[in-house]
Amino acid sequence: MVPITTLHYLVVAAALFVLGVIGVLTRRNVVIVLMSIELILNAVNLNLVAFSRMWGNLHGQLFAIFIVVDAAAEAAVGLGILIAFFRNRETINVDEIDLLKW
Amino acid sequence: MFLNHIWLIPLFPAFGAAMMFFFGRRLQKATVSAVCVGVVVLAFLFACFTVVEYTRFAQGTGRPFEKIVYTWLGSGDAHLSFVKKDGTPAQFNADAGFLLDPLSSIWLLFVTGVGMLIHIYSVGYMAHEGGYYRFFGYMNLFMFSMLTLVLANNYMLLFVGWEGVGLCSYLLIGFYFHRKSANDAANKAFIVNRIGDAGFILGALTLSWYLGSFRFTDINALARSGHFAIGDPVLTVAALLLFVGACGKSAQLPLYVWLPDAMEGPTPVSALIHAATMVTAGVYMVARSNAVFVLAPTAMKTVAIVGALTAVFAASIGLVQNDIKRVLAYSTVSQLGYMFLALGVGAFAAGVFHVFTHAFFKALLFLGSGSVIHALSGEQDMRNMGDLRGRIPTTFKTMFIATLAIAGIPPLAGFFSKDEILWRAWRSAGGSFPYLWLIGFGTALMTAFYMARLIFLTFYGQPRMSHEVEHHIHESPKSMTGPLVVLATCSVCAGWLGVPASLGGTNAFGKFLEPVFAREAVATAAFAPAEPQEPAGEEHRGLEWGLMLLSVGAAVVGGGWAYGHYAKAGKEYPEPIAVKAPPLYTVLYNKWFVDEAYDYVFTGRRKIGDVRLGAMGAGEASSWFDARIIDGAVNDAGWVTRAVATLSTWWDKWIIDGVGVNGPAILARMISYPTRLFEWGLVQWYALVMVAGLLGFGVYYVWK
Numbered sequence: 001m002v003p004i005t006t007l008h009y010l011v012v013a014a015a016l017f018v019l020g021v022i023g024v025l026t027r028r029n030v031v032i033v034l035m036s037i038e039l040i041l042n043a044v045n046l047n048l049v050a051f052s053r054m055w056g057n058l059h060g061q062l063f064a065i066f067i068v069v070d071a072a073a074e075a076a077v078g079l080g081i082l083i084a085f086f087r088n089r090e091t092i093n094v095d096e097i098d099l100l101k102w
Numbered sequence: 103m104f105l106n107h108i109w110l111i112p113l114f115p116a117f118g119a120a121m122m123f124f125f126g127r128r129l130q131k132a133t134v135s136a137v138c139v140g141v142v143v144l145a146f147l148f149a150c151f152t153v154v155e156y157t158r159f160a161q162g163t164g165r166p167f168e169k170i171v172y173t174w175l176g177s178g179d180a181h182l183s184f185v186k187k188d189g190t191p192a193q194f195n196a197d198a199g200f201l202l203d204p205l206s207s208i209w210l211l212f213v214t215g216v217g218m219l220i221h222i223y224s225v226g227y228m229a230h231e232g233g234y235y236r237f238f239g240y241m242n243l244f245m246f247s248m249l250t251l252v253l254a255n256n257y258m259l260l261f262v263g264w265e266g267v268g269l270c271s272y273l274l275i276g277f278y279f280h281r282k283s284a285n286d287a288a289n290k291a292f293i294v295n296r297i298g299d300a301g302f303i304l305g306a307l308t309l310s311w312y313l314g315s316f317r318f319t320d321i322n323a324l325a326r327s328g329h330f331a332i333g334d335p336v337l338t339v340a341a342l343l344l345f346v347g348a349c350g351k352s353a354q355l356p357l358y359v360w361l362p363d364a365m366e367g368p369t370p371v372s373a374l375i376h377a378a379t380m381v382t383a384g385v386y387m388v389a390r391s392n393a394v395f396v397l398a399p400t401a402m403k404t405v406a407i408v409g410a411l412t413a414v415f416a417a418s419i420g421l422v423q424n425d426i427k428r429v430l431a432y433s434t435v436s437q438l439g440y441m442f443l444a445l446g447v448g449a450f451a452a453g454v455f456h457v458f459t460h461a462f463f464k465a466l467l468f469l470g471s472g473s474v475i476h477a478l479s480g481e482q483d484m485r486n487m488g489d490l491r492g493r494i495p496t497t498f499k500t501m502f503i504a505t506l507a508i509a510g511i512p513p514l515a516g517f518f519s520k521d522e523i524l525w526r527a528w529r530s531a532g533g534s535f536p537y538l539w540l541i542g543f544g545t546a547l548m549t550a551f552y553m554a555r556l557i558f559l560t561f562y563g564q565p566r567m568s569h570e571v572e573h574h575i576h577e578s579p580k581s582m583t584g585p586l587v588v589l590a591t592c593s594v595c596a597g598w599l600g601v602p603a604s605l606g607g608t609n610a611f612g613k614f615l616e617p618v619f620a621r622e623a624v625a626t627a628a629f630a631p632a633e634p635q636e637p638a639g640e641e642h643r644g645l646e647w648g649l650m651l652l653s654v655g656a657a658v659v660g661g662g663w664a665y666g667h668y669a670k671a672g673k674e675y676p677e678p679i680a681v682k683a684p685p686l687y688t689v690l691y692n693k694w695f696v697d698e699a700y701d702y703v704f705t706g707r708r709k710i711g712d713v714r715l716g717a718m719g720a721g722e723a724s725s726w727f728d729a730r731i732i733d734g735a736v737n738d739a740g741w742v743t744r745a746v747a748t749l750s751t752w753w754d755k756w757i758i759d760g761v762g763v764n765g766p767a768i769l770a771r772m773i774s775y776p777t778r779l780f781e782w783g784l785v786q787w788y789a790l791v792m793v794a795g796l797l798g799f800g801v802y803y804v805w806k
Contacts, residue, residue: 097785
């Protein structure tokens with residue numbers, strides 16, 4: 001049985017990150033975009049935890065917990081904006097949200 | 103006491119005029135008469151006392167009395183072209199000041215005296231007329247103005263009176279304002295007088311500017327001081343300008359045309375304003391400026407020649423007129439010509455004497471003619487009169503006396519004054535103009551003829567009026583005949599004040615005036631030194647008597663000629679001049695076509711061919727100028743503005759807006775297209791850019 005090394009974790013995290021980025025860039029539904037952002041954040045978490053294990057201290061894990069909290073806050077704010085936006089425009093398609101340029 | 107309150111004299115009639123102005127409409131006729139006649143009577147009495155007191159004040163020296171009530175127009179020190187002898191600076195102050203000297207005393211007395219009589223007469227004459235209070239208000243205003251004119255001590259205040267009498271003349275000529283002819287005549291009088299007034303004010307200002315004062319006493323003293331040479335050009339110009347003013351006011355050639363038309367006014371007005379008083383204002387003013395005139399021989403000659411020509415010219419027209427008042431109007435112009443002839447030859451006292459006597463007999467003639475017109479229910483045409491002597495005897499007798507007086511039959515007033523003028527013209531040192539005497543002599547002949555014609559046509563012959571009019575003939579009331587009788591007495595006696603030395607008289611009138619004209623004799627002698635000053639020599643006495651006889655003969659011949667032709671005038675009587683020389687009659691009857699000529703030349707009411715001259719011509723020319731040149735220029739300026747505006751619009755639209763404003767905008771928009779790609783507004787695009795950037799950095803750092 002091949003021992004699971006840091007490299008394995010990094011590969012998985014990179015795959016998760018790419019999936020998340022692809023989701024953010026390609027999906028039209030804001031909910032799914034937000035979910036893809038969670039994927040990206042979790043990929044980062046996985047990296048932090050993997051390096052924490054590699055170095056044998058808890059700094060990375062501490063950061064990972066911060067990011068989980070941050071992700072929860074971000075999801076709450078993002079969904080709040082989403083609901084307010086839906087009330088105005090009756091859509092949550094991200095390609096119709098193009099007023100940011102003004 | 104009276105002398106110090108001399109300023110009250112003009113204020114009496116001014117009070118009457120003010121009363122009529124404010125309350126006249128509400129007053130009874132009797133009240134109006136009482137107030138208006140009363141104030142003039144008061145003024146007359148006051149004037150008499152004042153003059154009596156003045157003679158005591160002057161005690162034969164003729165020292166003028168001057169009373170300055172207040173400074174009316176003040177100025178500081180004025181710059182003068184020379185330093186006055188006493189070194190004082192000139193001050194152009196016009197005071198409300200009054201000057202009483204022999205000259206103004208005479209005017210004061212006969213203006214108030216004759217004015218009073220005519221006011222009394224008017225009570226009867228105007229009794230049945232509308233606008234009674236208006237008439238008397240104007241008359242009182244006239245008296246006020248005339249007294250201001252006569253008593254003023256400077257040219258400015260005199261000018262106030264001068265314009266005031268002009269205004270009253272206008273108002274009273276146009277008294278019957280519903281008649282167009284009256285309005286036209288009033289306008290004519292006013293406008294013609296304006297021409298003269300312009301001359302007067304220019305002359306007075308020139309004189310005052312040159313001599314440094316408005317006051318007569320200053321000006322006369324300076325003119326007599328020897329400071330100025332005889333023939334001084336500025337003084338000559340000033341004197342000529344003053345004479346232009348006199349020509350307007352006193353109806354001399356060529357400005358006499360308004361006076362005959364002024365007969366449109368009520369007859370008492372003709373008597374007071376256009377015969378006795380106002381028209382002599384010009385004579386007064388020239389006599390008042392005598393010190394200046396004697397320094398200007400050219401002006402003196404002009405005055406003499408214009409006067410003589412006016413005398414004969416107006417008399418010739420008077421020969422054939424049929425309107426009784428018009429005959430008298432031309433007679434007035436003619437007699438005024440005599441007065442100016444006298445002034446012009448340096449016989450100021452004689453001229454003033456004629457003014458004095460003329461005031462009585464001409465006022466009497468006008469009032470008499472008014473009485474005739476009154477008796478004939480308004481008829482003025484002598485062709486419709488005749489045989490009135492028995493029906494209105496008082497009028498007839500008094501008018502007959504006046505006719506004798508004006509014709510120069512001794513010992514009535516006109517004889518002395520007219521002969522004095524003729525004699526002085528014959529001997530005039532100033533001009534040596536015996537031909538002026540000849541003109542005056544001819545005028546005397548004509549005067550006798552037209553006056554006798556008037557009397558015979560009116561009072562003799564057969565009645566030519568309609569039966570209705572004839573039925574109504576009545577002698578005028580006492581208020582009218584009374585003044586006639588008083589004036590007739592004066593017409594007989596006034597001349598006795600000036601009986602010349604050659605007839606054993608003392609010429610008291612001339613002596614009284616001597617202080618005013620003191621330098622006259624000396625100055626006239628200056629440019630004809632060979633002539634002795636006073637015609638005292640025995641050798642002249644015969645000549646003087648001869649000339650007197652000649653002029654009396656002329657009067658008798660003229661009167662006799664008229665008697666022969668008119669005394670038995672029936673329904674259709676022939677005019678002797680028309681019989682003997684029809685073209686001459688036409689010319690005279692149409693007044694030498696002067697009005698027509700003025701219409702061609704000055705007013706422009708008539709065209710010469712297609713050309714219009716005169717005032718209306720000037721109006722048309724300026725109208726054309728306005729329409730074509732001014733408006734053309736305006737329109738051209740508008741066109742230019744529009745063209746510029748069009749150009750400017752094009753420039754603004756295409757160059758400023760197009761290139762200047764929109765150009766950068768278009769440029770900015772073009773630049774903005776690529777830039778905008780980064781700021782599309784799509785979240786995912788931003789994310790993609792970020793990822794691309796990250797990848798870019800990653801690739802860069804990995805393969806560096």
